[in-house]
Amino acid sequence: MKSPLIWGVNARPTVWLRWVLLALPFVLLIAVYLYASDIRLTDNPADKLLPSFSQMADAVKTMAFTEDKRTGSYLLWSDTYASLKRILIGTLLAALVGLWLGLNNGLFPGMDATGNPFITFISMIPPLAILPILFISFGVDELAKVMLIFLGVFPLISRDMRLAVKQIPHEQITKAATLGISQLQLAYRIILPQIMPRLIETVRLSLGSAWLFLIAAEAIAADQGLGYRIFLVRRYLAMDIILPYVLWITFLGFMMDWFLRWALSYFYPWYNKGGKND
């Protein structure tokens, strides 16, 4: 029986073909860009909209490997450090708080009765709409930005954790009681370890919104950060800086995602294997 290489549900692309298919959209994108950039630059060598690769490389050299005269720092790295600090603290806080709330709401009906409606309500508030409130109440320093990320991300994590707890078969809760396990032990030794992998998955999915909130906050009020820089140089139409910055952010996001995926399979090998009898 011969399976088709590409088309249809029975397709079985070979290993090298997989690599080709993977590279295809990237190669296309780069080719189209180079072509368009080349046309514009021959037309007008001072054009800033689609810089050539060598212009971008020069820009990266200035940003990453040349000391900034005004601040004495290497801008790309200080921006990265500032942004990563904000996004990591914000997301970590959201993960911890979301985990704790979701665990308790999912397991204890009494807590759920107040917790769930309230968190559902909070999750409906568009975080960006309250950004001015955050700046007013927490100042324009780090706290407001971290708070925006936190508030933007934790309701979803909390609600998802609650659902994860609810998905644990009720048999397990009865079973735990027949083994003489107390309710606190049930929460922290039986339920918690089982929803940890789901937390990792949820955080993975939430990172996209976390970046959105980070860049939005930095665009409005900051003195360093990746988002701040992009919106700052936008005034000079410095696409040669903006494009590498965007690629860098994408790369950072990709690495975080990759790390979480690795952690999931390394620490929770039993996850998604069910614990079911089949």
Next chain:
Amino acid sequence: MTDDKQRYLEIHDVYKAYGSKVILDNIDLKVDKGEFCSLVGPSGCGKSTLLRLILGEESPTSGKLILDGETIGHPDVNRGVIFQRYSLFPHLSVMENVTLGLRLGGRTDAKSLSDKDIRDEAMVLLKKVRLDKHENKYPHQLSGGMQQRVAIAQALIMKPKILMMDEPFGALDPDTREDMQLSLLELWEEEQMTIFFITHDMEEAAFLGTRLLALSQYYTDDRGRNYENRGSKIAVDRKLPQVASPTNVKHSPEFRDLIEEIREQAFNPEYLQHAKEFNLSHPNAFVSLTQEEAGIKR
């Protein structure tokens, strides 16, 4: 046949309704220590509901359930349970699953046990269910039958007063199933347990039990033919002879007749026996029909 002597497990006039629909209708049952009760009945008749009541997962709409002299409350260490699935904790290894009850101090005498004592005790049980070579595996790495054997060890280590099993072998293939039946009987004899075993396999019920109970909604009584809201009652309660192997059950004419008879009495929707005529020949069987059910005019 009413017996006033105290029994190990006692169920008196128990009703269970969901909304206005009556599921269990005036159930009476007394079970001796060490008895192996098999419970059969048509799908949806309320077997699992009765188990949940004894387990304390739910409370009866009315009536009393007593275990060893105490009214039954929320699930606790006195009652072990094995479900058809989800009995194991997927994030714990076999050894951790089995020792969990002792490590978290669920059994009263476990507080004084050292880690080594606990492991040793678990190992004895794991040997009995022939899983001592798999102590470090996770549930998803085991076959269905192995998982159920771990679940049995996990429940037995607590030395429960009664072990409840709800179709524990329902998801297993016939060979594994027979194997499990034999292991269970061995353990039951060794540990002198009281077991309440639900199955929809009549042969399994007849082979394993010392006592066969059938729950059925197909009967009539003096509440009148038009009375709609009848729940299930225990329609058969008989002592079972002991046999050596499950194959004996399938081939002995005596068992075939017994199974045929119970099929007719409990599983046939056309065959409506009167509640006064139920085959409740087990020495511990007792019923207290209400005056309406028994047609006694006041």
